[in-house]
Amino acid sequence: MQFIDLKAQYVALKEPIDAGIQRVLDHGQFIMGPEVQELEHALAAYTGAKHCVTVSSGTEALLISLMALNIGPGDEVITSPFTFAATAEVVVLLGATPVFVDIEPDTCNINAALIEARITSRTRAIMPVSLYGQCADMNAINAIAARYGLPVIEDAAQSFGASYQGRRSTHLSTIGCSSFFPSKPLGCYGDGGALFTDDATLAQAAREIRVHGQSARYRHTRVGVGGRMDTLQCAVVLAKLGRFEWELQRRGAIGARYTQAITQSPTLNRAGVRPVVLRPDRSSVFGQYSVFAPQRDALQIELQAHGIPTAIHYPVPLNRQPAYARHCCPECCPAASEASRTVLSLPMSADLSEPDQDRVIAALDQVCA
Numbered sequence: 001m002q003f004i005d006l007k008a009q010y011v012a013l014k015e016p017i018d019a020g021i022q023r024v025l026d027h028g029q030f031i032m033g034p035e036v037q038e039l040e041h042a043l044a045a046y047t048g049a050k051h052c053v054t055v056s057s058g059t060e061a062l063l064i065s066l067m068a069l070n071i072g073p074g075d076e077v078i079t080s081p082f083t084f085a086a087t088a089e090v091v092v093l094l095g096a097t098p099v100f101v102d103i104e105p106d107t108c109n110i111n112a113a114l115i116e117a118r119i120t121s122r123t124r125a126i127m128p129v130s131l132y133g134q135c136a137d138m139n140a141i142n143a144i145a146a147r148y149g150l151p152v153i154e155d156a157a158q159s160f161g162a163s164y165q166g167r168r169s170t171h172l173s174t175i176g177c178s179s180f181f182p183s184k185p186l187g188c189y190g191d192g193g194a195l196f197t198d199d200a201t202l203a204q205a206a207r208e209i210r211v212h213g214q215s216a217r218y219r220h221t222r223v224g225v226g227g228r229m230d231t232l233q234c235a236v237v238l239a240k241l242g243r244f245e246w247e248l249q250r251r252g253a254i255g256a257r258y259t260q261a262i263t264q265s266p267t268l269n270r271a272g273v274r275p276v277v278l279r280p281d282r283s284s285v286f287g288q289y290s291v292f293a294p295q296r297d298a299l300q301i302e303l304q305a306h307g308i309p310t311a312i313h314y315p316v317p318l319n320r321q322p323a324y325a326r327h328c329c330p331e332c333c334p335a336a337s338e339a340s341r342t343v344l345s346l347p348m349s350a351d352l353s354e355p356d357q358d359r360v361i362a363a364l365d366q367v368c369a
């Protein structure tokens with residue numbers, strides 16, 4: 001069993017993917033070819049955002065967003081410590097300071113109720129992460145941001161396709177950033193990403209920053225980066241959009257099936273295994289399907305022995321990582337610390353079969369018995 005089954009997806013989409021790649025090989029416009037704009041239009045339409053700017057990765061989408069907002073030395077960006085390193089990395093790369101606000105213990109997303117107390121005169125943005133494919137409490141976060149005139153950047157690297165009160169992830173705040181890393185819910189076959197915004201000025205800034213700050217050929221209006229998404233990867237994402245809605249339905253159904261099986265198992269209840277909570281006003285694309293398990297490390301080893309691959313997202317919160325610890329005391333985010341000791345992600349992909357999922361659930365039951 002695979003933790004994420006990308007091969008079955010390729011088999012199902014082989015014709016459109018191969019044809020899309022072949023078209024790029026034939027026209028030869030490997031950088032900024034027609035598929036780039038085609039994908040940007042398709043993704044903007046899908047999310048409802050006015051502007052989509054594809055970039056070379058999810059990390060680059062975050063970096064370019066902060067650059068478009070002129071965030072730099074002396075500035076503070078409020079974010080979650082319970083995320084992939086890229087979220088805070090881009091802040092530090094620009095000379096700004098990540099301010100870590102603890103998470104909700106049940107969803108593992110940033111705790112909006114704790115944000116306001118951490119706002120200072122240096123705060124320049126709030127950057128929630130839609131962890132495991134579920135958005136944070138964006139209404140509450142946007143309301144706080146509006147009171148202080150702050151932009152909100154959603155790190156939607158794990159949540160493309162998710163909805164929050166009927167609106168799509170990436171189109172819930174000033175800027176939304178997603179990733180097309182192969183294992184994300186909408187992935188390409190290399191690195192890729194995109195940022196989304198309704199703000200034409202920010203979109204234009206992002207378009208310039210991704211091509212070395214050029215407002216016209218060889219006119220470098222600002223400092224930028226080499227941050228384009230290449231045409232081949234855009235062609236792959238375009239082909240994958242062909243069955244994306246079906247995949248989202250599958251992911252939702254598989255997630256609901258895990259949740260039902262886990263919450264209804266007396267053995268797992270006794271062992272304290274419970275799912276990460278999904279709030280009723282939003283859907284998750286289950287970028288990861290994660291549970292809390294008190295005996296997590298032992299459980300992971302025993303599941304491995306049963307042939308069940310699992311992963312830990314994330315074993316150390318960023319405020320306790322050597323590179324970021326100076327921005328926060330080790331015990332300032334107790335809920336993140338607790339989650340890092342107990343979370344475990346189970347196999348999840350649109351092509352996970354029911355028998356395979358039953359094997360995962362049966363193995364969980366067996367090792368917890």
Ligand SMILES: *Cc1c(COP(=O)(O)O)cnc(C)c1O
Pocket residue numbers: 057058059060083084086087129155157158179180181191192193
């Ligand atoms: C994957 C991920 C990123 C980075 O995306 P890349 O495309 O790998 O650069 C950023 N934030 C989160 C939460 C992620 O999961």
